[in-house]
Amino acid sequence: MDEANAILLLSCPDKKGLVARLSNFIFQNNGNIVHADQHTSKSGQYFFMRIEWELNGFALGREEIPVVFTPLARQYDMKWDLHFSDYVPKMAIFVSKHPHCLHDLILRRHMGELGAQVEAVISNHQDVRELTEQFGMKFFHIPITEKNKEQQEERELEMLREMKIDLIVLARYMQVLSGKFLANFSNRIINIHHSFLPAFAGGNPYQQAYDRGVKIIGATGHYVTEQLDEGPIIAQDVIKISHRDTVADIQTKSRDLERTVLARALRLHLENRILVYGSKTIVFE
Amino acid sequence: MDEANAILLLSCPDKKGLVARLSNFIFQNNGNIVHADQHTSKSGQYFFMRIEWELNGFALGREEIPVVFTPLARQYDMKWDLHFSDYVPKMAIFVSKHPHCLHDLILRRHMGELGAQVEAVISNHQDVRELTEQFGMKFFHIPITEKNKEQQEERELEMLREMKIDLIVLARYMQVLSGKFLANFSNRIINIHHSFLPAFAGGNPYQQAYDRGVKIIGATGHYVTEQLDEGPIIAQDVIKISHRDTVADIQTKSRDLERTVLARALRLHLENRILVYGSKTIVFE
């Protein structure tokens, strides 16, 4: 008996009857829909849907589903992805010197709530090696200079391919990834930015927030694109600050925020709840 | 051309194919689903759904829909309600002495964002008469004593029936309504309670919050049931307080909260987004 669910994430030009057509596809194959959510973009006349159904009792095997679904998908000009709830994605974590987000992911892994397999922690510094290895994860030190960057990214890509990495998490990774690198992981690299984007994009957002005298700071989890800090936003949260907070205080407060926002963005991705549309996300919660 | 949408709110024991069956009902009658959301209660094996579709082009007239839908509903043992998005519900507002929630509703009405027709403001005091009449709404002074309560409630019920009231809002109304009264408006009376229920149920929650020394206070919008302060919760929100806040400060802060939480609960009800299940609500946002 297959205890897992199938999850279909799709988008296509809007047409009458799409929900019926899709729910019929499940029903006629004896599937039980556990959750269905859809959204229609008013302006773009575009349709988005997430359907989750039980594989238990479903007439089609896992490999058969895409075969049988493809003609229907073509008919409506759909982009689609099929996921199974029992698949554990392989993840690589990139981190530089600040360990708080990495440590938070370690905690969630330790508690069995991460939902992904950490295959590698990759850093341009040695600072988090001990912490990483202490918890039985592989650590790779790949220093980046202006000169060796292209070469080192090649090496990283090779490693990631070998390890069949599904998802990269930039847990406070301070290097800019090249367009070539990003192209290999489109919508599969999640970054945590330590500001409430688009405010304080770029360098040192703590200092920027302090200098501007804002009363609230934030953190943003987003997919990485070539335009730095402009990728589709997945999750954001904020916390109050006051004139008493120094830059160091802002950093301390922000760290808690960064941890929870990154964890939230990651969870939404791993539960296959996100569709990217242009520079924005549809998040089915 | 009918620009409005139809909205179906339904619940029934969960069965395979329900989503398909329901979306087919719309599709086969040439309807375009604008929004569909469903929920299955894990424990109770119960199914809840909200479907909204365009009447424009729909094969069935407004009166035909229930006729044609009834057999399907019976087959699945459904409880259901059909609404039309262009119907403007008739509302009565009950208020005692504190005018802030009433005033907020007046503002929203003034700005055209209320979504309901205020047919009457009913109060056991005279305090808000001037404000009410100033904005062209009818005011009824119906004082309540222990002796006359039953009789006055009869009178109110008669008025409400005559005015064909769909919904009662208790905008800080300090009288307890009898079970008999409530039975006439099951799940159609919304109250704003000035605490984060179930904390500080009962009288003077501001004082209770002050005495307990909590660091956060709240407000709760809920349907009214015979068990005071135990009706199904629709919306809640909170705000921080500190040791500096006196009972009067707590009251001032709470007022802003009460206004927005009541407005939110009301909007959810008027957009037909709420299903009541036992002592809880399913809110399709």
Add this chain to the structure above:
Amino acid sequence: MDEANAILLLSCPDKKGLVARLSNFIFQNNGNIVHADQHTSKSGQYFFMRIEWELNGFALGREEIPVVFTPLARQYDMKWDLHFSDYVPKMAIFVSKHPHCLHDLILRRHMGELGAQVEAVISNHQDVRELTEQFGMKFFHIPITEKNKEQQEERELEMLREMKIDLIVLARYMQVLSGKFLANFSNRIINIHHSFLPAFAGGNPYQQAYDRGVKIIGATGHYVTEQLDEGPIIAQDVIKISHRDTVADIQTKSRDLERTVLARALRLHLENRILVYGSKTIVFE
């Protein structure tokens, strides 16, 4: 018996003994300090303080206080303001077409919690005239064009001088005020900006927020300076949005935020809790 309190707001270069010196000044004149709060800017070595004490029993009369205090203030090179808690500041509200913030101020006035006297509502449009006059406030229609702007601002300044206006609130006023106008009301004009500054400064922040796909929107209450949207921030707050929210939904959600943030910024100003330091505020709460 004088039931009011005196409030001293001051700033000066930091020196040892300032708190003692200042609290002695009160004590030696037989004053009872009700609240004292101070802050020292780490970087700038600057000292800020707010002291509030009871006039009841105080040895100095209201007019004597500044006379006696001046030598002490000079000694420490202080900037300072003296306020009395029973003084009701005179306020002018500028508004264009969106009435929600004005309406909110009317409510607070109606409930006796505004803390200021509304002397005039000034608008470049006629839309809010009726609402304003209905509540017994004076309305002045002063349309602004590119050509007449300088002249109209002169007229406004004259009116404001005549009415002895202490504070101007821009309750969604869509005209840019000239540097000359601003110079007359330095740190005495409060604006509500309908975004979480510095994000989405400039025009149409609702549309900007929608286009960027943020998951949280905000509102900012700030003092107005010549650099548009860059004045010292007094208060900010935020609310969550999702991909379902259209620009119109964002506007509706934002309105509630704008009302409460403006009310909060206004209250902090009227309670003399704000010191401006460069482009930032010290807020003693």
Add this chain to the structure above:
Amino acid sequence: MDEANAILLLSCPDKKGLVARLSNFIFQNNGNIVHADQHTSKSGQYFFMRIEWELNGFALGREEIPVVFTPLARQYDMKWDLHFSDYVPKMAIFVSKHPHCLHDLILRRHMGELGAQVEAVISNHQDVRELTEQFGMKFFHIPITEKNKEQQEERELEMLREMKIDLIVLARYMQVLSGKFLANFSNRIINIHHSFLPAFAGGNPYQQAYDRGVKIIGATGHYVTEQLDEGPIIAQDVIKISHRDTVADIQTKSRDLERTVLARALRLHLENRILVYGSKTIVFE
């Protein structure tokens, strides 16, 4: 040169001139006040103050301060505590089976932001032993049964005394401590309760929140007293939930909350910002 600050936390019946008297005490001994905050309880006519000043240049040595201050304190009938900012308190963490709060404290310790020395982790189970020892902290397994409770608490008290423990943190410790035990650590035991107290006091608050259908859940950090869940509240925070959240989802969401609220309560205590007054706290932030 002494780089540390002295911090005085005191409370006494309110009298005119207290702020002046206290700031003079610092000033006359050539101290530089870095931060001073005070509060007067309206009802109880009680005065609370926190003063922090630089020891660098102060005329009195650390041991002399209490000697010289005592007469002044007696005169005003003060309760007071003197702390030094460079003292690192010794802490014991009690935990049962849920490791998330412990893990969070380990992270903060690892990052050097804990502000206390963890002398021991004490548990009635073995679950967190490995995690604890992995980070070089001492673990003590002290199982509690109804029979051995008194005896085991004796043993614990002895250990704590030997280790000169200043503060106990109950990081999800599921045993009720006896009045006798508590008396040894009055206002020095901090507990994290997994609900928004006073709502859902007692057992299984996750289930209680689910059953009641609240839309927001919370967590509460408080000092432990004999009346279970009624100790003085230090910090609270909340998070939104919906009808979609199962009891397990509520637990997952709550865990993040519990971690940050406990960390916040702990930080406030360690920075000597809390005064307990009856069943409430004054928190000088």
